[in-house]
Amino acid sequence: MLALTLGMAAFIVLHLVPGTALRDRLSGAMGEPLYKGLFTLLSAAALVLVVWGKGQASYHSVWVPPVWTRHLAPLLMLASCYLMVTYLLGGKLKGLTPNPMLWSVVIWALAHLLANGDLASLVLFGGFIGYSLLAIWRSRSQRRNDYSGRHELLVAVVALALYVAFLLAHPYLFGVAVMGR
Structure with missing residues (x-):
């Protein structure tokens, strides 16, 4: 259950960043391509954690x-x-x-x-x-x-x-x- 909860929390927090000043600062600091790549990688990792956590949850x-x-x-x-x-x-x-x-x-x-x-x-x-x-x-x-x-x-x-x-x-x-x- 912990993996599922952490995965959901990570997925939600990551997806709340776009459209905020934090997104603009991160994108400006690392460049748009790197920001998008990192966002995609972290989102995929969170989703994998969600799927794995759901499968493992009692x-x-x-x-x-x-x-x-x-x-x-x-x-x-x-x-x-x-x-x-x-x-x-x-x-x-x-x-x-x-x-x-x-x-x-x-x-x-x-x-x-x-x-x-x-x-x-x-x-x-x-x-x-x-x-x-x-x-x-x-x-x-x-x-x-x-x-x-x-x-x-x-x-x-x-x-x-x-x-x-x-x-x-x-x-x-x-x-x-x-x-x-």
């Missing part, structure tokens, strides 16, 4: 998720995929928020919190919800992208393909079948 039940949450989580994941693809390809929703990716992460994490009641999941998914909501709050004054939405059908098809790929790969990647539990 199960401590915090609550027992109601059965209906197992059915709601996949539906929320479809919305999460749609928002992520909107962020990547553009779409009507991109004009509603400065960063649909952060909302995608919130919904992804919420879906997993609804379906998992253990302490490690609370640290992992709760941490991502907390970070994403803070980042959304910090970015609330950013100029929104006025995307025309001409490719909305493409966004929907790609999001559905991504969703189906995650459903099929989930048992192999994480050892948990999403459907038919």
Whole structure:
């Protein structure tokens, strides 16, 4: 549990630096390419620590998720995929928020919190919800992208393909079948 907690803390702290004076000072002192390389390396190391820590964490039940949450989580994941693809390809929703990716992460994490009641999941998914909501709050004054939405059908098809790929790969990647539990 310690590795998971340290990894989440490191990941969150690192991702709170961009958009601050500290980022500007660091980038100015070491140069933009070195700053970006170091940021990427440290972020990847934190993410590896998170994944390894989650895999090593022992199960401590915090609550027992109601059965209906197992059915709601996949539906929320479809919305999460749609928002992520909107962020990547553009779409009507991109004009509603400065960063649909952060909302995608919130919904992804919420879906997993609804379906998992253990302490490690609370640290992992709760941490991502907390970070994403803070980042959304910090970015609330950013100029929104006025995307025309001409490719909305493409966004929907790609999001559905991504969703189906995650459903099929989930048992192999994480050892948990999403459907038919």
